[in-house]
Amino acid sequence: MQLVKGLFKIPAFLLGLFLFAATLALAFLGPLVFHVDVSTRVGDPYMAPSAAHWLGTDHLGVDMLSMLVMGLRASLYVGFLAGVVATIVGTLIGVYGGYKGGLLDDILTVLTNLFLVIPTLIVLILLSSSMDKGRSLTLIALIIGGTTWTWSARAVRAQSSSLRARDHVALARINGFSTLEIVLEQILPYLLSYIFMVFILQTATAILTEATISMLGLGPYDSISLGKILNDAKTNEALIGGKWWAFMPAMVLVTVIAFSLYVINTAMEGVFNPRLRK
Amino acid sequence: MTVSAPVRPLEQAASGPTPKPAKSNAVLEVEDLRVHYVTRFGHKIQAVDGVSFSLKQGEILGIAGESGCGKTTLVSGCMGLYIPPLFHTSGDVRIDGKSIVGMTLEQNRKEVLGQKIAMIPQGALNSLNPTRKIKDMAADMILSHDESADKKSINDRLRERFTRIGLDADHVLNSYPVELPAGTKQRCVIGISTLLNPKVVVADEPTSALDVSTQKAVIKLLFELMDQEIISSMLFITHELPLLRHVSSSIAVMYAGEFVEYGTTEQVIFEGRQPYSRALMGSMLSAEPGQKSRKPVAIEGAPPKLDKPIPGCRFAERCPVAQPDCRTTEQVLRIVAGRQVRCKYADTEVVEQVGGGL
């Protein structure tokens, strides 16, 4: 508890939290303040910002602010889902391997390292381009999560194997706890704050990854996303035409989300990670 | 009041640090210090209850007492580390004449901790981070004090200091804690704690997990640090009273948050006048021929809970020679046979029934 209080005294953490809360507010409270509609053309293509359309319109004449809100929601969704998938898969494999040690751990480590050297982006691009129609937002999130979990697995494995040497784990064993119970009761609780930090990082990474592949034109077919807005702006010559409102806000948003999550993570690490604390 | 300037027993001078001309100015003064914890249920636990002592330049004071008697809490109190749930109740702690109890933690960290007073924490051996090299942990200590120190100068400083305390600096600094034997680890902990040449070092059970040979080496190292004037005085905390014979010139025995006997080493170890300190000596187990059949003094029970005031003597519940009035009359520290004692019968034969040795 005391640690949590300490966290709220760190300016960087507060800044990160504020920025992240602001993006959440824009995504979910925005529609209460202004009208969000991405299916009707409200004016000419690339209308400059005005009182009626605060961020102008895009290449089709759709309200840009509406596009942003929907894109932001999609990005957060991808980030969250991919983050959850990567954290759960990575944590399970990492904790189990770290605790068990031996051959199983070796196999898992090789597997982890294999996934680590496979460039996620290339796999994503290959997968995405081979599935033109089925490329839904959820699928993209799952692919991102399914290829980036190795990072959490490695981080968690190291922590878990150092816990294995603690006597409370040995005591649980001679109390007759099963391996699964030990992992869930004796090891996971010690890693919770750590896993939460890993989750935040995984989320940030997923949001950036989605933006990258969407910008390459391999975004979801069923949804708007911040990356797709950028891609649209690029393919419809908004950059050359100096139509800044078509790409700047999306770019700023992606940066702000990723930045705020990284800052939150760094601050938490400073507080929770005992080696930095000591 | 304080105990008169300690005289180092002859046989100790051979092993102990060379005595310095005793300067009269106290480095650390603790005056009627009271410190309490607040538990999750809101109870107040008075873990240190009215402790006074002063530590002079060049002096080593040993504090002995059983687990839970408040030794570590006293250490935190002396260092001004009042981090909830630990709070300062009353009394004063002065380092170099300057009170530190009113300081904020930040101020304390910046001006006092590590530089004027440093701690060798209890269980430091097991609390070293297994994933970091010794040199990284040592560098943190320097950086915490001097943020602008560059890598090279830190490295030089660490190597110089680690070599000086008799370690193979290149090897040790680049090792992870698990790769080192316990004795070496403890030397590293001591080396890191004293990097900034603090005046007072508080060693909280630095030898408790160690075998006799390693224990000896650690004590020797602490003496060397004093001889080389890296540190100037020391508080040595332990639960093994006999050990202090070879460490300190004066001893305070602590029980349930209070000092119960405070005098010179000779007085407390060989001529204790308080049942608890006598029992501590009497329960010593020694691998000397013929000692196997000797029954050590065993004291059942546990110290009283400190969440409410205790009317009489705190040791009375367990005292083998407790008298009917011990549980009701409040005991104060008074001078008997040249040392401070907290026992109504300290000057009678009653206490002599405990322990033995005289």
Next chain:
Amino acid sequence: MTDALKFQAKNISRVFGHGKKSVTAVDNVTFEIRDREIISLVGQSGCGKTVLAKMLLRLETPTSGELLFNGKPITATGDPRNHWRQVQAVFQDPFSCFNQFFTIRSQLKSSFRLFETKPSPGEIEERVDQALLAVNIKPKEVEGKYPFELSGGQMQRMLLARIFILKPQVLIADEPTSMVDACSRASILDYLLKLKEELSMTIVFVTHDIGLAYYISDSLYIMHKGKMVDRGAPDDVIKHPTSDVTKQLLEDIPDVHRQWIARGTPVHAAE
């Protein structure tokens, strides 16, 4: 003491790691532990005592050699729980022995998992209370408390209370008194002696304190760098040490012991 053998170790070793970085924690050790005997393993920090103890507990596997329990290989009973019903332990570092996320009491209660027929909840509570009282802790004192709210000595008593609940045939006690003062240490030792008498327990006492080992044990094993360098009845080992390690160990005992004994016969010796 009977002549039945509880444990028999034949040339067991435990090596960690491979190749150049390998550490031989226990090096080709042969010994036996008789039923209802208290043996002590004494040695410097890092000499392999804990690793050896963990092998007896079936928490570590010897890399070579043979380890018999009750005449059969230790792994003969497929389910290690069978082993742990008979062989239990008190670990060295009480601060790291409990899970910080559960109350002490609930962790004591989890010892009942080993019972083949689990007592009723009411009886479990009752037996936990009894066990706490047996180690001189008032149940109320630790009610609802978490491990970090107790002192090291209290936690060591908790570990002993656990043994009282489980009543194993063999107890492996790894430095069970490292955190308590001398008076309480003597009372814990009395408690162990009582367990030996009343429950016919065999006790393996691991310590670096030769004085303590001398007092409590029926036979003494001195370890150094993974090897057994001296063994025998305590008085023999103390009076006629055969190895330099033992001699050094006896020499390093603080002089205060001798001085204090020389000052007079302790009153209790008369008993």
